Amino acid sequence: MYLYRLEAETSAGPFVIIIAAEGEEQAFSAAEGHLQRQMLPAPAVTELTIVEKKRIAPGAGYVVSNGNAQC
Numbered sequence: 490m491y492l493y494r495l496e497a498e499t500s501a502g503p504f505v506i507i508i509a510a511e512g513e514e515q516a517f518s519a520a521e522g523h524l525q526r527q528m529l530p531a532p533a534v535t536e537l538t539i540v541e542k543k544r545i546a547p548g549a550g551y552v553v554s555n556g557n558a559q560c
Contacts, residue, residue: 494541494551495520499532505553509545 490509493516497504506523510516517537525531543549 490545491516492543492545492549492551493520493539494553496536496538496540497524497534498536499524499528499534501528501532507551507553513539513542 490511493508493510493513495506495508495516497506497520504524506520508516508519508523510519516539520537521534524534541551543551
């Protein structure tokens with residue numbers, strides 16, 4: 490099983506989605522499903538991209554910027 494970080498461009502703006510899935514096809518399907526359940530009305534997805542993929546293991550994770558980070 491893998492942990493995927495996806496970026497979605499939608500009619501409601503950009504989103505970062507973290508999904509646990511066995512493969513890329515499952516990850517895309519799950520990401521679209523989460524967007525449809527979390528946003529009402531469901532936004533139109535114009536682009537959905539896998540940005541990172543990691544094997545799930547203890548300590549695996551991602552750091553996601555909220556847009557206010559100053560590096």
